[in-house]
Amino acid sequence: AAKVPFYGDIQAGITTPAQDHMHFVALDVKTKSRDELIDLLKQWTVAAERMTAGQEAAENGAVGGNAEAPPKDTGEALDLPASALTITIGFGPSLFDDRFGLKDRRPERLIDLPRFPQDDLDPARSNGDICIQACANDPQVAVHAIRNLVRIGFGRVAVRWSQLGFGRTSSTTRDQATPRNMFGFKDGTRNIKAEDTEHLRNHVWVSKEDGPDWLVGGTYLVSRRIRMHIEIWDRTSLVEQEQIVGRTKGEGAPLGQQKEFDEPDLHVKGAGGIPLINDIAHIRLASPESLNGARILRRGYNFTDGSDGLGHLDAGLFFVAFNRDSRTQFVPMQHALSTKDDMMEYIEHTGSGHFAVPPGVQPGGYWGETLF
Numbered sequence: 541a542a543k544v545p546f547y548g549d550i551q552a553g554i555t556t557p558a559q560d561h562m563h564f565v566a567l568d569v570k571t572k573s574r575d576e577l578i579d580l581l582k583q584w585t586v587a588a589e590r591m592t593a594g595q596e597a598a599e600n601g602a603v604g605g606n607a608e609a610p611p612k613d614t615g616e617a618l619d620l621p622a623s624a625l626t627i628t629i630g631f632g633p634s635l636f637d638d639r640f641g642l643k644d645r646r647p648e649r650l651i652d653l654p655r656f657p658q659d660d661l662d663p664a665r666s667n668g669d670i671c672i673q674a675c676a677n678d679p680q681v682a683v684h685a686i687r688n689l690v691r692i693g694f695g696r697v698a699v700r701w702s703q704l705g706f707g708r709t710s711s712t713t714r715d716q717a718t719p720r721n722m723f724g725f726k727d728g729t730r731n732i733k734a735e736d737t738e739h740l741r742n743h744v745w746v747s748k749e750d751g752p753d754w755l756v757g758g759t760y761l762v763s764r765r766i767r768m769h770i771e772i773w774d775r776t777s778l779v780e781q782e783q784i785v786g787r788t789k790g791e792g793a794p795l796g797q798q799k800e801f802d803e804p805d806l807h808v809k810g811a812g813g814i815p816l817i818n819d820i821a822h823i824r825l826a827s828p829e830s831l832n833g834a835r836i837l838r839r840g841y842n843f844t845d846g847s848d849g850l851g852h853l854d855a856g857l858f859f860v861a862f863n864r865d866s867r868t869q870f871v872p873m874q875h876a877l878s879t880k881d882d883m884m885e886y887i888e889h890t891g892s893g894h895f896a897v898p899p900g901v902q903p904g905g906y907w908g909e910t911l912f
């Protein structure tokens with residue numbers, strides 16, 4: 541769809557068919573006033589709703605307003621269609637300190653993520669009080685959305701870090717073709733999809749029994765900026781690449797099977813009784829079969845942030861996942877991967893974030909209002 545509705549019971553940008561581009565920002569709140577924070581969330585809601593409908597952030601925003609004042613819209617999305625823009629907000633653990641009287645509202649599940657083996661996290665690319673994810677089929681539309689929300693927040697919030705993603709690495713609906721990540725493999729084959737209502741209920745959406753009340757219908761977002769050492773990967777044989785993933789590179793079929801969507805058989809054996817999907821294959825370690833049934837909804841993007849000054853591309857995967865309880869889903873999964881996955885030789889986690897994503901907004905309401 542060219543326009544994705546902003547209002548609804550859940551926020552758009554989670555089960556929405558993954559768009560091609562993303563601009564993600566983490567912000568720190570600078571104002572100490574709870575009222576100013578609420579006021580900002582209200583202003584953001586109006587602008588976000590307008591922009592997802594393909595309009596300027598404010599009426600007569602770019603031109604046609606008071607010529608003596610700075611324009612209320614920065615203008616670079618004039619004449620561009622909505623491009624399926626979705627804008628999704630989340631609240632980080634640090635928002636729930638003494639500043640805004642939210643201390644007792646912090647969800648128990650919104651943990652400070654543990655340090656995982658081999659983490660190489662840059663504090664300047666991690667955490668934040670608030671995150672905003674903008675996804676669109678036109679990169680300029682996504683960047684425009686974040687830029688204008690940041691502009692509206694000037695003086696009340698400051699950008700902590702941001703990440704551009706140029707290509708989706710997941711499909712989130714059955715009719716989307718599976719895209720490829722920077723290792724050249726299809727990514728998202730066995731993802732939770734919008735059609736999997738039972739998986740969504742069990743693994744993504746916060747329910748009444750889970751609590752807290754303000755987060756019912758919401759979820760938790762985990763972001764990981766994962767640098768991929770693609771030059772090393774590109775010197776690895778095809779056979780080894782496929783063994784590391786546990787799938788074929790061309791078709792994306794689980795080793796031992798024929799087609800991309802064939803169920804992986806983790807016990808299938810090849811010549812000499814050797815398992816075709818080895819003990820430390822990525823898809824074995826990350827599978828629900830190995831993790832007490834844990835699943836997550838992945839919605840990440842490829843990135844290339846120029847080069848590192850040492851003759852390498854600074855490329856990778858900006859991993860974004862949604863789950864109902866990161867303590868029993870993302871954390872054990874990432875723990876298994878960071879301790880055993882051979883892929884770790886080729887990747888490096890350089891940024892991290894954990895955010896509680898509130899339920900959707902109804903007309904007349906504002907982003908996150910159940911929290912206040």
Ligand code: HEM
Nearest residue numbers: 721725726727728729730766823826827828857873874887
């Ligand atoms: C599956 C690549 C990081 C969780 C896959 C697949 C590929 C892949 C190619 C197979 C296709 C599919 O089912 O989607 C990568 C790369 C990564 C990365 C290149 C880093 C640069 C992660 C991380 C997590 C994760 C950090 C979670 C902590 C999963 C899960 C599956 C999967 C849950 C599906 C497993 C199954 O049920 O078969 N990944 N992945 N991946 N990955 Fe990753």
